[in-house]
Amino acid sequence: MKNFSPTLNLVDIITPLDWVIFSAVLLLTAASVIWGNSLKKKTPTDKDENDYNYLDLLLMGRQLTLPLFVATLVATWYGGIFGVTKIAFNQGIFNFVTQGAFWYVAYLIFAFFLIDKIKSYEALTLPNLIGKMFGPKSERLSAVFNFFNVLPIAYAISLGTFSQMIFGGSLWVNTTIGITFVLLYSMWGGFRAVVFSDLVQFFVMCLAVALILGLSVFNFGGISFLKTNLPESYFSLTGTVGVATTFVWGFIALSTLVDPNFYQRCFAATSSKTAKKGILISTFIWFCFDICTTFGAMYAKAVIPEADSAHAYLIYAAQLLPNGLRGFMFAGILATILSTIDSYLFLAGTTLAFDLAPKKFKNNPLIHHIGVVLVGVIAVIMSEVFNGDIKTVWKTLGSLSAACLLFPVLFGYLFPNRITDNQFVAVCLSGVITTSYWRNANHHGFWANVDELYIGVATTGLLLIFFYFKSIKKA
Template sequence: MAAAHLSALDYFILLLYLIALLVLGFMRSRKTTGTLEEYLVAGRRLSLPAFVATLVATWYGGILGVGEFSYQYGVSNWLVFGVPYYLHALIFAVFLAGRARRAPVLTIPEQLETAYGRKAGMAGAFFIAILATPAPYVLMLGVLCEMLFGWPLWLGVVVGTFFSIIYCFRGGLPAVVRTEILQFILMYLGFALILIFAVSRYGGWDFLQQQLPATHLTWHGGNSPQYILVWYFIAMSTLVDPSFYQRCFAAKTESVARWGIIIAIGFWICFDLMTTATGLYARAILPGLENPAASYPELALHLLPSAARGIFFVALLAIIMSTIDSFSFLAAISLGKDIFAKFGQNVSESRATALTQIGMIITFVVAVLIALWAKSIVAIWYQIGTIITPALLLPLASSFSPKWKMSPAAALLSMILSAGVTGLWLATGSAGNYWLNVEPVYVGLLISMVIFIVDRFLKMRFF
């Protein structure tokens, strides 16, 4: 792919962004203690502004996919990629955030082990490592680097991922938080700029009404209600999202964890409106794009002058890279601390940190290989979320309540059986053509629910 036509000033802005990222990432705070708690959860002293900024930035890695959907289906983007996730984030804030902050653990697998025993903890660590793989975002970053610099995809994937995680290798969550505060600011700045230029040059609502297909301004976008409904189940992955739990573990107080998520929902609503509007302008101004996933970059190249164009591409990089660093770190923790460290006895904090860093190297290699092999962002999202969400949802959510938590045997059975059957169901069909016309995620959730109900009945009947 040929490189985008950027000016020297645009490339200079990109360079400044990378330099700022590395400076912030490698900066050492005077409050740093060097403990494992400091490395994994920032010493549990994350303030409300930092909590909001890092959570908002982390959750938006799939920006090119959002551009593709809004370009093709219009305002229904908000009902598919917005509302379902706000609802589940609110459920998390009300029912889980405070419990997570009170839990005397550093990771999700630790919580599962505390509630259900070592085997469940190990199984949970394995599932979290898969769920947190940054492969889809690594692929997205490679595609963007391919467009910006004309590099082959493999080079964009490798170099982009390296710059996304090198600072968290050394600095842990504090480094991630510092860089994501910058990335949070840039993501809003970039989309505010492109909307200002679009409105000033082409006009507002009247222009969109005249230029867009009629379905683009309907709630469904031409999709069936059933298609939209399934996203409300897929969005349940929010309730097992390791980035939510890690930020809650790291929050200074329960109030910071709870209100941080609620405030973040407000920022997500605002940003979704911005990205959806940008997608509408892309469709109205550039109606014949061969690759809708490139709608945001193509609109920027068409519409923005030098400097503004550079800022917008920095915003796209910031959105994707902020997710790669967080997810890479989470996967590394699961591999290093929650799996590798379990094979030793009395593993020291420094050893656990070193094992986490080894886990990050493994995560880097695996994510790059998956991204280059799969070459489909949506396919990676769908397959991972479909298998892992049913495996973790009920065992994890119930683990915080002594009254509702499952028995250790039932929790382990639920995790393994729901993931296994869902994986088989997924492997024997293809999108829209599964056995009995039932989506795999429904099968996994049903199995987990049945095990949960039977376990509750047995407890009430015999204990």
């Protein structure tokens, strides 16, 4: 058995065969974007040309079939692979619980309880849907939340980290170059380009993580090897953080129910049946993917425990895989990141151009392109603000989304027309204020262990109950 080093200059071990395979995957991705764009149908009449083109830009003309739905939905969810594997490297199967199991529950709720409801609104975006449910003020406020929720900060960090490990240089330079590359192809073909690039990236990323786990088991043995070489806490559902902190991630996972990427793909699906079936198939694939990344990172911890947790998975995999497969693995890691960052860039640009732009600028592809570029610039800047810490990005932005939007939107599904436009705004803003205050205030004793997300959720929940009973009295 060869010795594994905890530190590694990746350029030194990448062979010409690795570069050939890596480049081939990138070329195949580019070809898929070109092919997908060639399938775009011509507008049926001159009269509706602008509306048709913009619908195609945002939702691929609502013609997203089941295979494409599954590929783009699965691929979009794993751009923060360095964040996920870092958690698994440090905490073991706690990662599977917080970044996997909780999310499966949210996916199933979405599939069985929300799909039919949202398709009936014929909305283009999540804020557009909320506007139809509550009113224009709610639409505008939710668009602001939506924008911050889909800023691809974590995925910009992942892309910069990956590029830095291979080519060297500073993180922000690598992040800038990577973001520029993604901007070029995502602006050119719109949502269609995102979907067809995801199709290739889906297969590459899934095969790559499966290879890493499979070769780990082949070389080192199964679960007994991990139990021998890892602390007992690595096999605890709550890791070393306790139940309360673990369930914070449960609430963050429920933010899927107000995640604009999920809604966009459901809006774009050919039918509710396609979306529902696609989510169920995707959930199974996510389960398999999470098994691979969690246990793959645990093998990395067992084999090279001294490695930097942020890079350990990649360093371990680079030494585990033979020539050729190593290049495929690099392509798989890159595909995992690109398939998410292009979706988030595109959707954040959509939020600026469609949901937040003045009415006279809507349905204008040029404004959309400008929005996407602006989002790319913001993502690079914010990646520096967060000092490259992906987990903090998820925790910060995910907490605000779950605390402020989750309950009001679910309330609207369960009790239509029970709260007004102004009441929706009041509930959401109260959640923002209390969450932000609790995050920055000093607490002592019992309150020191209460996460800000719980405070925000409690605030929005209590206000919704108050407005609900108020509406009953008026009736």
